[in-house]
Amino acid sequence: MTHPRKRRFIKCFLAALSALLLGTCWVSVEYGYGYQWVRANGKTFQVILCRGGLALNSLPRAPCHTTGLDRWPSGVAIPPWPTLDTDSSRSIVAFHLPLWMPCVASMILTVILWRRFRPFPSTHCQSCGYNLRGNESGICAECGTSIAWPATAERL
Numbered sequence: 681m682t683h684p685r686k687r688r689f690i691k692c693f694l695a696a697l698s699a700l701l702l703g704t705c706w707v708s709v710e711y712g713y714g715y716q717w718v719r720a721n722g723k724t725f726q727v728i729l730c731r732g733g734l735a736l737n738s739l740p741r742a743p744c745h746t747t748g749l750d751r752w753p754s755g756v757a758i759p760p761w762p763t764l765d766t767d768s769s770r771s772i773v774a775f776h777l778p779l780w781m782p783c784v785a786s787m788i789l790t791v792i793l794w795r796r797f798r799p800f801p802s803t804h805c806q807s808c809g810y811n812l813r814g815n816e817s818g819i820c821a822e823c824g825t826s827i828a829w830p831a832t833a834e835r836l
């Protein structure tokens with residue numbers, strides 16, 4: 681069983697990740713943003729957050745913008761499912777991921793872990809969940825954790 685502090689960290693991290701993904705998804709519906717790298721030979725790589733989706737494109741040459749972060753015209757349509765388009769003759773690779781997918785996955789994982797990693801009752805070892813009623817040694821018999829007893833009254 682994981683340490684309670686580690687479990688709390690994992691739970692909070694996943695909750696924050698879900699909130700961040702949900703926020704990004706929501707903002708990207710209204711405001712499209714893209715980052716584009718243009719190399720010396722003109723070969724271009726784009727990361728675009730737009731219309732609730734993430735697009736990763738590799739193009740043989742830059743269509744319009746120069747290197748940098750920029751508002752993106754919302755003309756990029758993101759399909760509701762992940763797609764990968766390749767055109768080897770024109771060396772184009774386009775990957776589209778709708779953001780609702782990682783968002784929902786992260787929210788489901790968050791709910792599962794919050795339910796699973798509930799704190800143990802105060803009469804149990806907070807490290808392993810072992811029932812400590814009647815424990816006099818102040819050390820958990822199961823995992824050896826020393827017990828700070830706020831539950832002194834409850835153990836009698």
Ligand SMILES: [Zn+2]
Binds near residue numbers: 806810822
């Ligand atoms: Zn224990």
